[in-house]
Amino acid sequence: MMEMDLRIDTRMVEGIPILHLSGEVDAYTCPFFREAMLDTIENGSPSMVINMDDVEYIDSSGLGTLVGGLKRASEKGGKIALVCNAPQVRKVFEITGLEKVFAMFETEEEAANNLASLAKENQA
Amino acid sequence: MSKEGILEKTAAPVHLEIPEEYELRDEISDLKKSDSELFTIIKESMNKIKPAYISTYPPTECGIATFTRDLLTSVQKYMPFSRPVVLAIKRAGEIEPYGRIVKRQVLRDDRQSFIDAAEYLNKSSVDVVSVQHEYGIYGGVEGEYVLDFLRALKKPAVATLHTVLSNPNPDQKRVLQELAELCKVVVVMVRTGRQILMDVYGIPSKKITVIHHGVPNVHRVSSSSVKRTLGIADRQAISTFGLISRGKGIEFAIEAMAKVVKKYPNALYLVLGETHPGVRAWEGESYRNFLLETVNRLGISNNIAFNNRFLSLSELVKYLCATDIYITPYLNKDQIVSGTLAYALGCGKAIISTPYLYAEEVLADGRGMLVDFKSPDAIADAILYLLDNPDKKQDMEDKAYKFGRRTAWFNVAIDYLDLFHRVAEAHKERAASVGRESNK
Numbered sequence: 181m182m183e184m185d186l187r188i189d190t191r192m193v194e195g196i197p198i199l200h201l202s203g204e205v206d207a208y209t210c211p212f213f214r215e216a217m218l219d220t221i222e223n224g225s226p227s228m229v230i231n232m233d234d235v236e237y238i239d240s241s242g243l244g245t246l247v248g249g250l251k252r253a254s255e256k257g258g259k260i261a262l263v264c265n266a267p268q269v270r271k272v273f274e275i276t277g278l279e280k281v282f283a284m285f286e287t288e289e290e291a292a293n294n295l296a297s298l299a300k301e302n303q304a
Numbered sequence: 305m306s307k308e309g310i311l312e313k314t315a316a317p318v319h320l321e322i323p324e325e326y327e328l329r330d331e332i333s334d335l336k337k338s339d340s341e342l343f344t345i346i347k348e349s350m351n352k353i354k355p356a357y358i359s360t361y362p363p364t365e366c367g368i369a370t371f372t373r374d375l376l377t378s379v380q381k382y383m384p385f386s387r388p389v390v391l392a393i394k395r396a397g398e399i400e401p402y403g404r405i406v407k408r409q410v411l412r413d414d415r416q417s418f419i420d421a422a423e424y425l426n427k428s429s430v431d432v433v434s435v436q437h438e439y440g441i442y443g444g445v446e447g448e449y450v451l452d453f454l455r456a457l458k459k460p461a462v463a464t465l466h467t468v469l470s471n472p473n474p475d476q477k478r479v480l481q482e483l484a485e486l487c488k489v490v491v492v493m494v495r496t497g498r499q500i501l502m503d504v505y506g507i508p509s510k511k512i513t514v515i516h517h518g519v520p521n522v523h524r525v526s527s528s529s530v531k532r533t534l535g536i537a538d539r540q541a542i543s544t545f546g547l548i549s550r551g552k553g554i555e556f557a558i559e560a561m562a563k564v565v566k567k568y569p570n571a572l573y574l575v576l577g578e579t580h581p582g583v584r585a586w587e588g589e590s591y592r593n594f595l596l597e598t599v600n601r602l603g604i605s606n607n608i609a610f611n612n613r614f615l616s617l618s619e620l621v622k623y624l625c626a627t628d629i630y631i632t633p634y635l636n637k638d639q640i641v642s643g644t645l646a647y648a649l650g651c652g653k654a655i656i657s658t659p660y661l662y663a664e665e666v667l668a669d670g671r672g673m674l675v676d677f678k679s680p681d682a683i684a685d686a687i688l689y690l691l692d693n694p695d696k697k698q699d700m701e702d703k704a705y706k707f708g709r710r711t712a713w714f715n716v717a718i719d720y721l722d723l724f725h726r727v728a729e730a731h732k733e734r735a736a737s738v739g740r741e742s743n744k
Binding site: 185204206207208236237239240241243244245247248250251254255268271272275276277278280281 | 327328329330331332334335338339342345346349350351381382383521523709712714715718721722725
């Protein structure tokens with residue numbers, strides 16, 4: 181059921197993994213989402229873009245999962261960038277103030293380029 | 305078998321596996337120990353607001369109390385750095401073992417108690433006050449003590465209206481009009497409520513906001529799998545739940561079952577919930593006994609089951625998930641909200657209802673079937689139509705579920721939080737502007 185309510189497609193842009201989420205990010209689907217983020221980090225990509233444009237709803241478990249992912253990514257020297265243009269989801273970040281915690285971008289490419297530049301700066 | 309029917313034999317609590325929520329608050333609490341830098345960034349970035357709620361509150365058994373607890377809990381999940389407070393209304397002499405969140409008890413029939421409560425809030429760090437309004441939970445003529453509270457209150461208030469009468473008596477009208485004047489915003493749960501407030505009470509549209517009644521976050525499961533766990537796998541399950549009282553019109557649904565069972569002898573109507581405590585104090589179990597007599601008179605005791613106790617949320621959800629058709633045969637045309645109907649929508653059920661105001665609006669566009677008041681024949685025909693046409697039933701369930709997802713508590717909480725922030729900010733700006741003027 182979780183997989184039916186939340187779909188996660190992963191691809192690479194500029195060497196940065198993009199997790200494209202479609203559906204609902206809530207208490208039912210968060211274990212699936214958490215696993216996808218942690219797998220990405222464990223597989224050597226501490227930075228990632230999470231595209232939430234096709235997310236219908238997010239609840240506080242979803243926000244908690246994102247914060248947990250950010251923590252794990254930070255531990256490995258990575259960052260999480262969000263693409264979040266869906267008004268009902270964007271509103272949740274604005275009202276809670278979490279929009280100031282996550283780097284938010286208009287497009288996947290913009291987000292991936294930003295993370296790729298940061299990775300290069302860190303290597304230099 | 306007890307005369308209460310089948311479910312009395314299996315009345316031990318049943319629990320649906322609603323996932324354990326690992327909340328934002330838990331995650332941030334972990335960060336405090338493991339990553340203080342990130343914790344500080346989040347703490348400084350997140351918006352903070354401290355709401356107070358004045359209402360009846362659990363363990364008091366009443367729909368408003370449950371609503372307030374659910375609203376508070378849902379809002380708080382997004383505000384890990386704020387602590388809300390509750391001012392619980394109760395009758396003198398009642399001993400309620402409230403939780404620590406209840407900071408003050410307000411005596412329903414004591415005007416001064418409401419004034420004292422407002423003064424307590426005036427001295428507190430509360431940013432906004434959420435007033436849950438239903439005439440009966442406040443003392444005085446038509447609950448007018450709520451006005452004493454609001455007149456003494458210096459913090460901005462938002463009222464959620466649980467009853468909006470289209471034909472109020474003069475006192476009811478006066479109380480609601482003044483309440484709206486004293487509050488920054490009034491919230492109703494359907495658009496019809498907004499229209500009545502404008503037409504009947506003359507409340508300006510800009511003061512009214514529509515926010516739906518919240519429902520638990522339940523993802524759909526097949527009713528057959530849940531029915532097995534209740535021992536009713538081979539039954540067509542029809543249900544009504546909530547605190548039982550005469551206004552629910554359950555006798556008409558029972559009479560409808562007499563017609564339904566001729567075609568579907570396995571059909572089972574579940575009447576879930578105890579008699580409303582206020583009703584029980586007034587007339588004991590006479591309505592329930594009347595229902596039982598009706599069942600016996602019709603000779604359908606194998607098709608009706610009562611569960612006469614207050615059900616926990618997980619039990620309710622389980623029974624709802626097991627339900628094929630949900631019915632609200634209520635009798636009051638003016639009813640502006642129904643928590644039980646909202647819950648059934650949230651679980652994506654096929655719903656049959658009498659056309660009270662709330663049902664008319666939320667079941668529009670194919671999300672349910674409306675039948676005449678007090679009409680067993682109409683209820684029976686609707687049940688038979690849905691049982692005979694599984695495709696139509698499925699379509700109705702899909703539409704109900706889609707609507708219900710939007711009204712899940714986690715979405716409704718964001719609407720309230722948005723409102724609380726706007727009202728609190730406007731109040732602060734106004735206070736700052738007054739301060740600037742007086743310094744000139």
